[in-house]
Structures are given as C-alpha cells and as structure tokens.
C-alpha cells in the first residue's frame with residue numbers, strides 16, 4: 001500500500017488519520033471474513049479488492065482522470081449510473097458504512113442523525129476517503145430529510161449536485177422525476193464535456209443491466225437448501241458492486257456463480273444442517289458495515305437474502321430496451337428507478353409485498369428488520385412490515401443499531417433467543 005502514499009497526498013487525504021483507518025482494516029477483515037471456513041475460491045477476487053480498497057481501484061480512477069475522464073460519486077441507487085457511464089464517466093458509490101469517520105461528523109451534524117449520513121459526511125470533512133476526494137462531483141438526492149440537509153453542508157466542502165427524488169409515485173411525481181433525470185443528464189454532460197447519445201446511453205444501460213443480471217444469478221444461488229456461500233460473503237459482493245469497474249465486476253460475479261452452481265450440484269454447503277435461514281430487510285448496509293450479518297451468522301444462522309439497496313432493491317430492476325430515442329431511453333431509466341420501494345416513499349405497500357415474496361422465494365425461517373438508529377423511514381415502516389409478517393406466521397426480529405460495536409453482546413443475546421424460538425417451532 002505504501003506505493004500509493006503520493007497519490008493519497010495528492011488527493012488531499014489526512015495521511016496520519018488515513019494510516020489509522022488502513023491500519024485497522026486488515027485485522028477486522030481477517031476476523032470477520034478470512035476466518036470463515038470453506039469459502040468459495042471466487043471470493044479471492046473480492047478479498048483482493050478489499051486488500052486494495054484505497055489502492056488499486058483509486059489508482060484506476062486517477063488514471064482515468066489523467067486521461068481527461070471524470071469520476072462521479074453517489075450515495076443512493078436513485079442516481080442513474082448508466083447516465084454517468086454514457087458520458088465516459090466513472091460512477092462510484094461513496095463509503096458510508098464505517099464508524100471510523102463518524103467522530104469527524106459529530107462536531108457538525110446533530111448527534112441524532114443516522115450513522116450512514118454521519119459516516120459519509122465524516123469521510124469528507126475528515127479527509128479520509130480517497131473516493132470522495134477523487135470525485136469531480138458528488139451527487140446527492142432528496143430521499144430522506146437527514147440526507148438532503150447533510151448535502152447542503154457537504155456542498156460547503158465539495159462540488160455537490162442534488163437530484164430531486166419524489167416521495168410519492170403519482171403521475172405528477174413521475175413527471176417531476178423524469179425532468180430531474182433530464183437535468184442530471186445535462187449536468188453530467190456539462191461536467192464531462194461529453195454529449196450523451198441514444199447509442200451511448202443504450203450501451204451504458206446494457207452494461208448496468210448485465211451487472212444486475214449477474215447479481216440476480218449470484219443471489220439466486222442462495223435460494224437452495226444447501227447454501228454454497230455465506231451471507232457475509234454475499235453481502236460483500238453486493239457492496240463491491242457499487243465501486244468496482246462494471247465490466248470486470250460482472251465477469252467476476254459470473255465466474256463466482258459458476259462455482260456456486262457447481263457447489264450446489266455437489267451439495268457443498270458452508271452451513272451446518274438446520275441453520276435457520278434469515279432474510280434481512282431495511283436500511284442499507286454500506287461497506288464496511290458487516291455488523292448485523294456477523295452477529296447473525298456467528299450465532300449459527302444463515303443470511304440468505306437482503307431486502308436492501310445493497311442487495312435486492314438494487315439488482316432487481318432492469319431497464320431493458322426502449323424505443324431507441326433519447327427520450328425513450330431516459331424514460332425507461334426513470335421508470336426503472338421508481339420501481340425501487342425505498343421507505344422514503346409513501347404509501348409504500350409494495351415493499352411489504354416484496355418482503356413477503358422474498359421470504360417465500362428464499363424459504364426463510366425468519367426476518368430480521370434492520371434499521372439504523374435515527375432512520376425514521378425504515379423504523380416507521382417496520383410497523384407495517386412486522387404486522388404483515390406476523391399475519392403470515394413468519395417470525396420477525398427488529399434490530400435498531402448503529403456502527404458502534406458496543407451493543408454487539410446485547411444484540412447477540414436477542415438473536416440467540418430469536419433463533420431458539422425459531423428452532424422450537
């Protein structure tokens with residue numbers, strides 16, 4: 001990693017603080033990931049990606065910028081990555097899953113803000129994330145209140161553009177969102193100096209669709225009884241999808257799926273027989289937030305699916321082909337994005353149905369509703385989801401937590417009791 005020091009200095013990172021962050025990561029990763037037994041060989045690529053998380057991928061971005069290309073940082077799946085790709089830009093999902101950066105945010109943002117918002121803001125003001133430093137523009141959205149107010153403060157530190165995402169799915173809201181996609185296209189063209197054409201947009205959308213199709217295939221391998229991969233590893237793959245090169249990532253996920261399908265054929269499982277199968281639903285788990293999966297799987301459960309934007313709410317929706325015109329293609333993208341049942345929408349009954357469907361498709365024994373502390377949308381929606389699960393006789397556990405490890409013992413005790421209850425049914 002030391003080869004990258006000059007690059008990090010050129011990016012304006014606080015090198016001393018950054019050393020602390022990178023110094024802590026290998027032991028955490030070893031403890032949570034590398035200690036797992038019988039992992040698929042294809043996970044080697046993702047281990048390598050993490051070992052180079054602030055190195056090789058950042059170098060690729062810098063090489064792209066040296067050739068005149070642009071990097072656009074994003075925080076939400078409502079920002080269409082295909083529009084960025086169509087202009088020759090590189091979209092990157094910005095890190096928001098680490099406790100490390102939170103103290104830097106707490107001097108500015110109210111304490112009762114969700115950890116994801118604090119983490120992303122802290123990475124910028126603490127100058128510890130090379131991805132945000134490498135981004136020519138960061139793009140926010142008006143999803144939840146905490147995020148949209150944070151972006152106003154972020155704009156004091158970094159070029160920031162905010163897309164309006166409606167909170168309902170009425171005809172007028174759809175018209176507004178289509179308009180926002182047009183504005184975003186214009187803003188990306190202005191940033192990159194590249195005019196997007198129907199052909200370049202169609203090609204970019206096809207790349208994104210291929211990536212999501214690969215993720216659909218990969219996640220489908222978790223539907224079987226004899227699970228070929230842990231939930232922790234699957235979460236990592238879903239997380240890496242947001243900042244790896246789109247073509248390389250798609251190839252690696254397909255290669256991993258080949259291996260998983262072969263494991264399924266040979267009945268090779270990473271879990272002992274009878275491990276309770278769990279669906280985790282709720283707030284997104286941005287890298288490196290592995291806390292809940294870790295507690296669940298350390299307690300003997302198998303996480304088989306994530307109803308999350310790091311998971312199903314991202315990969316489930318493909319754009320497909322449009323009429324080939326710019327307007328048709330952008331409308332297809334807008335429609336695709338509004339398929340996402342984020343809890344920021346009201347009403348949002350479709351999400352309740354998604355969770356019931358996933359519980360059925362993945363043959364789960366229980367659902368863990370996960371809300372980050374102070375995440376109003378998911379914590380409130382947990383009420384309706386919980387009622388529907390109870391009516392369907394599916395056990396449900398609500399976990400509200402942040403990125404701090406302090407409550408892991410208490411969480412484990414609740415998870416153990418939940419798993420006992422499932423086994424006794």
Ligand code: SF4
Nearest residue numbers: 076077078143309342
């Ligand atoms: S949960 Fe909502 S706001 Fe958060 S990334 Fe997903 S769509 Fe965006």
Ligand code: SF4
Nearest residue numbers: 114116144283372375
């Ligand atoms: S986790 Fe909840 S509060 Fe935090 S950014 Fe996402 S929707 Fe907003």
